[in-house]
Amino acid sequence: MSGYPGYDPKSGIEKWLDARLPIVRLGYDTFIFPTPRNLNYWWTFGGILAVILMSQIITGIILAMHYVPHVDLAFDSVQHIKRDVNFGWMLQPMHAVGASMMFLAVYIHMFRGIYYGSYKSPREVLWIVGVVIYLLMMATGFMGYVLPWGQMSFWGATVITNLFSAFPLVGESITQWLWGGFAVDDPTLNRFFSLHFVLPFAILGLVILHVWALHVPGNNNPTGVSVKNVDKDTLPFHPYYTVKDGFAIVVFLMVFAAFIFFMPDALNHPDNYIRANPLVTPAHIVPEWYYLPFYAMLRAVPNKLGGVITMFGAIAVLFVLPWLDTSKVRSMRYRPLAKLFFIIFVLACIGLGWAGAKSPTDLVFVTGTDAATGAPTGLSFLWFARILTLYYYVFFVIILPVLGLVEKPKDRPESIEKSVLNTTHEEA
Amino acid sequence: MRLSKLTATIFATAALGLTAGSAIASEGPELKHVEFSFEGPFGTYDKAAAQRGFQVYQESCSNCHSMSLVAIRSLGEPGGPFYDEEHPNANDNPVIKAIAAMFTVTDGPDSEGDMFERTAKPFDHFPSPFPNEQAARASNGGALPPDFSVLVSAREHGPQYIYSILTSYEDEAPEGVELRDGMNYNPAFKGGQIGMPPPLFEDLVEYSDGTKASVEQMAHDVVTFMAWASDPKMEERKRMGWMVMIYLFIFALLMYGSYKAVWRDVEH
Numbered sequence: 001m002s003g004y005p006g007y008d009p010k011s012g013i014e015k016w017l018d019a020r021l022p023i024v025r026l027g028y029d030t031f032i033f034p035t036p037r038n039l040n041y042w043w044t045f046g047g048i049l050a051v052i053l054m055s056q057i058i059t060g061i062i063l064a065m066h067y068v069p070h071v072d073l074a075f076d077s078v079q080h081i082k083r084d085v086n087f088g089w090m091l092q093p094m095h096a097v098g099a100s101m102m103f104l105a106v107y108i109h110m111f112r113g114i115y116y117g118s119y120k121s122p123r124e125v126l127w128i129v130g131v132v133i134y135l136l137m138m139a140t141g142f143m144g145y146v147l148p149w150g151q152m153s154f155w156g157a158t159v160i161t162n163l164f165s166a167f168p169l170v171g172e173s174i175t176q177w178l179w180g181g182f183a184v185d186d187p188t189l190n191r192f193f194s195l196h197f198v199l200p201f202a203i204l205g206l207v208i209l210h211v212w213a214l215h216v217p218g219n220n221n222p223t224g225v226s227v228k229n230v231d232k233d234t235l236p237f238h239p240y241y242t243v244k245d246g247f248a249i250v251v252f253l254m255v256f257a258a259f260i261f262f263m264p265d266a267l268n269h270p271d272n273y274i275r276a277n278p279l280v281t282p283a284h285i286v287p288e289w290y291y292l293p294f295y296a297m298l299r300a301v302p303n304k305l306g307g308v309i310t311m312f313g314a315i316a317v318l319f320v321l322p323w324l325d326t327s328k329v330r331s332m333r334y335r336p337l338a339k340l341f342f343i344i345f346v347l348a349c350i351g352l353g354w355a356g357a358k359s360p361t362d363l364v365f366v367t368g369t370d371a372a373t374g375a376p377t378g379l380s381f382l383w384f385a386r387i388l389t390l391y392y393y394v395f396f397v398i399i400l401p402v403l404g405l406v407e408k409p410k411d412r413p414e415s416i417e418k419s420v421l422n423t424t425h426e427e428a
Numbered sequence: 429m430r431l432s433k434l435t436a437t438i439f440a441t442a443a444l445g446l447t448a449g450s451a452i453a454s455e456g457p458e459l460k461h462v463e464f465s466f467e468g469p470f471g472t473y474d475k476a477a478a479q480r481g482f483q484v485y486q487e488s489c490s491n492c493h494s495m496s497l498v499a500i501r502s503l504g505e506p507g508g509p510f511y512d513e514e515h516p517n518a519n520d521n522p523v524i525k526a527i528a529a530m531f532t533v534t535d536g537p538d539s540e541g542d543m544f545e546r547t548a549k550p551f552d553h554f555p556s557p558f559p560n561e562q563a564a565r566a567s568n569g570g571a572l573p574p575d576f577s578v579l580v581s582a583r584e585h586g587p588q589y590i591y592s593i594l595t596s597y598e599d600e601a602p603e604g605v606e607l608r609d610g611m612n613y614n615p616a617f618k619g620g621q622i623g624m625p626p627p628l629f630e631d632l633v634e635y636s637d638g639t640k641a642s643v644e645q646m647a648h649d650v651v652t653f654m655a656w657a658s659d660p661k662m663e664e665r666k667r668m669g670w671m672v673m674i675y676l677f678i679f680a681l682l683m684y685g686s687y688k689a690v691w692r693d694v695e696h
Contacts, residue, residue, distance in 0.1 A: 089661035254677065258673070273578045
């Protein structure tokens, strides 16, 4: 999307360079980009994610200078970093908490995309690139959690790699190929370190594609109405959104810093301070909080292969979301029914996370006691997770396709400018 | 700790809806609630308590428990129990030198190819009481005394948990509880049966500062010491944390002001 006068090289050297390598033009066009004037704070998470990604890469490169990927030394080397490396006590939690912050921001970013229909034509590729980034983040985060070689690292790696053994015929071969042996061991740790180091650069490359794919159709906006008049509907990204994103980034950094400096282990599991021991299984193997909803789905299905398919399918369904949603109206602001189902969807995802942290036999609420044993009865987390998993799929596969055909959307504003002038301070 | 826990809880329930930690919090025996100087966003290690705790560790715990990730010098580094401003380099601190001199470590090989014993230096780590896990188990009825280096971090509510273990031993198991051979009854331990015999008893150590060495006092002191060993940079971390928070707060105000200024003529 264009509309503003482009880069105008003034001096001789600028003209000379522009004719040979228009890199200044690239930067200019990227930042002086027409952006809808009505973006709310939910739109700041893209910028927040870019900042955390850079933070992760920088802290990660420094940590890799001191970390030792060996089963006998990995655990000690992390302690060496926290005790003896200059500012290691800060870099290590920055990186570990940074992973949680990145997932927190990406989940908000994705929910925002779903609510405002940012995946719909003409932004399908933008959305799909985003889902690939998310998938790579999951893989990178998982392998990073293995590196400190604590008990949760080891047993998490064992559980997750074992998932691949569910596939008939080839399952066992795949698992051993992933391990580089017959169990999670030194070869596994080494390859996880190698991949954990390289994948973030693949993510960075995809982020560039993501921004490129954004700059073809331009930003969606809270009304979902396309830009009609560049002068009236948009503002240049810089300075309007650099300053707004900048403010949001600093506020987000305060949350980030509160974790790093005052509760660096709040999102970690105490068992990961115990050296990995293949002979001792922890009482509860729990993944990092950002995988818990998928963990709940995995355990919701009694059949192992079925569970694995259900879990991976939950991400696969996101790839086809642009074609599942039949409504032409982008923003759920004007879709009262879709809005209701969306809120339930968000609650279902949080509920799945809750179920993932609990033992399946625990009860969500108690309704009575068993007559024979006197044990309390009620809704178990297993069935809670089953109901929510079902809703997760129904939302994408049934509700969104059908709703687009039957729902009567509210009137939408004629243009972004009109929406701004009529309802000046409407909240998202 | 309470404020940070509260913030964590609010943040977790509002934004994440859950934390992995909260899932386990409700399990296991009930812990005694004791307060420690290092809790909360302003908490620091009580130096005198940590020094007394080191004495308890040194005279009693270290007979079975290793602390292999901790260097002797770190006792005298900033935030450590024996830090002395006159000796910012812990290797020059006479107290640290004297502590190091109490230990013997194996070094080598020398030019003849032989290993030899020498007096420890501040840069050495605390020597372990047993050469390997098998030897440790063999001397402790099959149970492995855990390493102290990060033990406080490795347990849910670590300080309260370890304090409760140390102070909850009972001479007689209640009726109906069959103690296995060599086990001791301790209701704070999961299952109630623990391999470690009661490690603390009245006047086990003689504190040089005149503090009465009750079981509770020694437990409180040694937990303070162990908390320091698990997280020796905590004071530096919190101190910088406050500077970072103040910096970011001012930065946020400036950004908000800039935002208002840039957008002042734009309806949005």
